[in-house]
Amino acid sequence: MSLIRKLLPPLISGALFGAGLTVSGMTDPARVRGFLDVFGQWDPTLVFVMGGAVLVMAVAWRIQSRMAHPVFGEKFSLPDRSDLDRPLIVGSILFGVGWGIAGLCPGPAIASLALSPLSVLPFVAAMLAGMALQKLLTQRARAA
Amino acid sequence: MTFDAFPYAQPLHGLVGGLLIGLAAAMMLLGAGRIAGVSGITARATGLGKGDMSPSSAWGFLAGLPIGAAVVAVLLGLAPARFAEWPVLVVAGLLVGFGTRMGSGCTSGHGVCGVSRFSARSIVATVTFIAAGVITVALIGALS
Numbered sequence: 001m002s003l004i005r006k007l008l009p010p011l012i013s014g015a016l017f018g019a020g021l022t023v024s025g026m027t028d029p030a031r032v033r034g035f036l037d038v039f040g041q042w043d044p045t046l047v048f049v050m051g052g053a054v055l056v057m058a059v060a061w062r063i064q065s066r067m068a069h070p071v072f073g074e075k076f077s078l079p080d081r082s083d084l085d086r087p088l089i090v091g092s093i094l095f096g097v098g099w100g101i102a103g104l105c106p107g108p109a110i111a112s113l114a115l116s117p118l119s120v121l122p123f124v125a126a127m128l129a130g131m132a133l134q135k136l137l138t139q140r141a142r143a144a
Numbered sequence: 145m146t147f148d149a150f151p152y153a154q155p156l157h158g159l160v161g162g163l164l165i166g167l168a169a170a171m172m173l174l175g176a177g178r179i180a181g182v183s184g185i186t187a188r189a190t191g192l193g194k195g196d197m198s199p200s201s202a203w204g205f206l207a208g209l210p211i212g213a214a215v216v217a218v219l220l221g222l223a224p225a226r227f228a229e230w231p232v233l234v235v236a237g238l239l240v241g242f243g244t245r246m247g248s249g250c251t252s253g254h255g256v257c258g259v260s261r262f263s264a265r266s267i268v269a270t271v272t273f274i275a276a277g278v279i280t281v282a283l284i285g286a287l288s
Contacts, residue, residue, distance in 0.1 A: 006178065007204040009175050014208020015215070016168035017180065017252075022216040024161020026155055028225040034152055036274070036281040044150055045158040050255060052162020052209025057260035060170035066237045070177030075239025077177055079248075082264055091247025092254075092269040101284070102228050105251045106244060107182040107209065109237075112225070114210030115217050123237040124264035131183075132242025133206040 009072055024049040029103025036100050047128050105122040154255020167261070169257055176201065183244035247273070
């Protein structure tokens with residue numbers, strides 16, 4: 001019972017997120033690549049997706065700034081860095097290249113496991129391998 | 145609702161989906177006090193990343209993504225999307241996994257949660273991965 005109570009809020013948040021990605025067509029790689037195809041047949045749908053999400057979240061941040069702690073927790077645990085470093089830029093470039101190649105980013109890829117499991121599985125498996133490789137290289141660089 | 149200039153765009157679907165995504169991220173922020181960043185949550189769930197989120201909450205969120213996607217696909221009667229061939233997906237997946245970890249986030253964490261908070265790191269990351277995606281799609285289009 002306590003496990004269900006603990007799992008339910010993140011599960012509902014994830015389900016809403018997956019529903020939003022699917023309603024907006026973001027689980028269709030062709031639509032995402034259409035957004036990136038600025039010099040071809042540009043499809044601006046993603047602008048509306050990001051706009052709608054940012055709008056709601058901008059309000060949420062205003063509410064958050066007046067809260068002492070989250071509704072179901074003791075404290076907020078949020079990123080607090082503001083420096084622009086090399087890994088941020090290089091990592092974002094690598095991500096953008098992969099995003100452009102396949103028209104997939106992590107959210108839609110995992111959501112697609114329900115819609116086209118076999119087609120998207122190579123991407124999800126490779127994504128986890130890429131994350132593991134990044135962790136390994138970072139640990140090695142720290143040790144050296 | 146359609147645009148004559150952009151026949152492929154689905155602005156209303158995009159906006160509704162975007163609002164749902166924003167709501168999901170707002171729930172994570174105000175409820176659990178955390179960022180709904182899919183790449184970070186994936187790393188947390190698989191033990192590839194550190195963080196304050198419990199692995200069970202991370203798995204709860206990730207399990208929600210395909211559940212929400214499946215519900216919408218059934219309700220709207222969506223046909224499965226088309227994905228690239230598996231070798232292409234593997235290359236893209238490696239880049240997305242490595243890049244999102246190196247750059248500390250993806251479309252959800254930087255693009256939605258960070259941009260709406262006016263985080264300088266997230267704005268720079270978002271502009272960078274969209275630019276990299278645009279250039280990648282343009283190059284692939286020019287070469288094929």
